[in-house]
Amino acid sequence: MPTQITLAKGLNMGLRKAMENDPKVLIMGEDVGKLGGVFRVTDGLQKDFGEDRVLDTPLAESGIVGTAIGLALRGYRPVVEIQFDGFVYPAFDQIVSQLAKMHMRSLGHVKLPVTIRIPYGGGIGAVEHHSESPEAYFAHTAGLKVVSCSNPVDAYWMIQQSIACDDPVIFFEPKRRYWDKAELDESATPHPLFAARVVRPGGDVTLVAYGPMVKVCLDAAAAAEEENRSLEVIDLRSLSPLDVDAVCRSVERTGRLVVVHEAPVFLGMGAEIAARVTERCFYSLEAPVLRVGGFHTPYPPSRLEEDYLPDLDRVLDAVDRSLAY
């Protein structure tokens, strides 16, 4: 029976399902137990599964990820919460030098089914280090899989699929969408974790986004329709692996591509997508691939974030520029 849930609730339900289905699933992080996380994503889980399965850890991100690796080596499936995007860096060594490489170093003898949940992105009026989009660092690292949900239904399925995955998964949660609502039908068949999805079909320009920017692109497409422009919106869902096929299928029809993300444009996901699409669909392109994203500046004080963050107008401006070629 479909129920109306928020994105945070979708994650919470997905985590609960994963814990019910597999006694090896553990949750670890700062304030995830009694408080249920600062965004309440793990609300009620410690109460129902106990302190052995939902661990309020010491305040040490490297410690959290490092011990999660050890637990994974011992056959557990830790789901780690990093409280905010800007606090993942103390764990960077454990993630990129240890977690990402261990399967290969062991010649495949050990598996590292660790899921690292990171609330990310801006738009909530927070102080510094609470609004960043560090996904490119992780997508750049071989050995990690990187995904981001954009809506409550995907949140519910994707967190379960990530936990079930035998590779380490960095799971980015668009924090400003935690309170967005949608209908969840738990009896539906989930979309494959690493596949992109066309969330709005269209014929004139392809918009590619993920996480928090999917909604911005959908809004832009709705606004463009009033001007008789038909925009196709693709939700990437997975950043590594990257579903280039899905993007190319669309670009071969539209001939135009705009990639949108909050993260800085320079060496971001858009750069990779632009390069691959140019290689694969050069003769279909009517315009260069354009990117809309953050600037080469630290994330600004919150009173400037509306200027900094890509919004509907900046997306449509890029659409105009693409169509002007």
Add this chain to the structure above:
Amino acid sequence: MHVIVDSSPGTSPGPELVQLLTPEGERVEHPEYSIELSPQEYRGLYRDLVLVRRVDAEAVALQRQGELGIWASLLGQEAAQVGAGRAMGPNDYAFPTYREHGVAWCRDVDPLNLLGLFRGVNHGGWDPNEHNFHLYTIVIGAQTLHAVGYAMGMQRDGSGAAVLAFFGDGATSQGDVNEAFNFAGVYNAPVVFFCQNNQWAISEPLERQTRAPLYRRASGFGFPGVRVDGNDVLACLAVTREALDYAREGNGPILIEAFTYRMGAHTTSDDPSRYRLQSELEAWKLKDPIERYKRFLIKNSLADSDFFAEVDAESERLARHMRDGCRALPDPEPLSLFDHVYAEGHPLVDEERAQFAAYLSADVDATAERGEG
């Protein structure tokens, strides 16, 4: 000889606690620490405590009114911060977290300047070198290493000054903090680590951070640790003064654990009723740092009602200064996004600034064309 294994972090303070003032405001002697101040200095500490609490209360109110995005309250920690802050000499340098509003006060940072970060108009609104008070650091524990490095610099310069590094009980779990302890020990750096153990790191109690009392950690790194009553401004002042002297004299680092309590929420976004009992707060209210100090002043005839009235009046003026000043803090210009990213500039930043400026003015033109301007 026998080995003592301590497997509790000491959530009740224990006999090792340095105290010069009981919760009832009774002056008590301590074998190692003492303090003698002039009546004016005694009154000065009271003024600090009251004004710092007022700054905090006003900021909480401003957040409630939507003028600040968030605020991290120091309620309950005034004595620890004023005691430590007033122990500093003019050439000493402090490295704060995001909660050291009381230390900022002692370093003559206008409380208004603290609001910028929390209002979202800047990332820290003062020149650290003007006040010997570094910017607030939100990433837990990171500043302790900066403090040690700064102290190593002071050591090389023969400055004869010392650094005071602030952090919380939760921070003691971070690698950075333990690395800072170790570097300071190895290089004999003139740094005083000042840990405000306010018993909570958001929702996590001390037991989730440590199995042994925090002040004892110092001994493993080869330097002394002392636990002081963090709600006793005289003890905090005496202990920090002596620790700074010790560091300045070339003896290396020292750790102070100020045993105190976070009486408010972690920040204005937090709801402590989800994780701690009201009775715990009520018990700590009886140890309130300001109440006990006021009783001490009165008992010893160090202040009269005129003095208290004057402090209250000053507190009102300060609150008005903050309210008016906060509302007047302008939002930054959009193009200021690109300022100060590099000391020597960067062509990509210049390029993006120019593009964004063009985009913004085109936007204005478009709006004007539609007659919506």
